[in-house]
Amino acid sequence: MSKFKDMVARDVRKVFLNTNEFAETRTIRYDGEEYPDIPVVLEGPVQEKRDRLADDHIRGLHMITATLYCAQEDLGGKVPKQGAGLEITTREGGKFFQKYYVVASTSHMGMLHVELEAMAQ
Numbered sequence: 001m002s003k004f005k006d007m008v009a010r011d012v013r014k015v016f017l018n019t020n021e022f023a024e025t026r027t028i029r030y031d032g033e034e035y036p037d038i039p040v041v042l043e044g045p046v047q048e049k050r051d052r053l054a055d056d057h058i059r060g061l062h063m064i065t066a067t068l069y070c071a072q073e074d075l076g077g078k079v080p081k082q083g084a085g086l087e088i089t090t091r092e093g094g095k096f097f098q099k100y101y102v103v104a105s106t107s108h109m110g111m112l113h114v115e116l117e118a119m120a121q
Contacts, residue, residue, distance in 0.1 A: 102115070
């Protein structure tokens with residue numbers, strides 16, 4: 001690995017995924033595996049207005065979106081696939097999980113950027 005890539009990898013851990021700065025620890029379930037207490041940055045969840053079709057008679061459902069950032073190695077080296085389910089604890093140290101679906105995901109130099117959606121009442 002180049003010196004630059006080594007430096008970026010150290011900075012990701014020391015700064016962005018530092019639990020004393022930006023990150024917090026959450027447990028993630030993905031692809032049949034559980035990854036306990038990994039440092040993540042979770043933007044959201046944000047409740048958005050859900051577009052309803054003319055024949056959609058379901059009331060009270062809302063779309064929730066969130067963006068997850070974590071180290072790829074903390075998810076066993078996996079990059080979540082579009083359409084796959086992914087669960088994240090609702091708070092640091094929590095026992096309850098929010099189930100999301102992966103809208104899009106990318107990995108850049110070992111850092112995952114995962115866009116998530118869920119339906120909630």
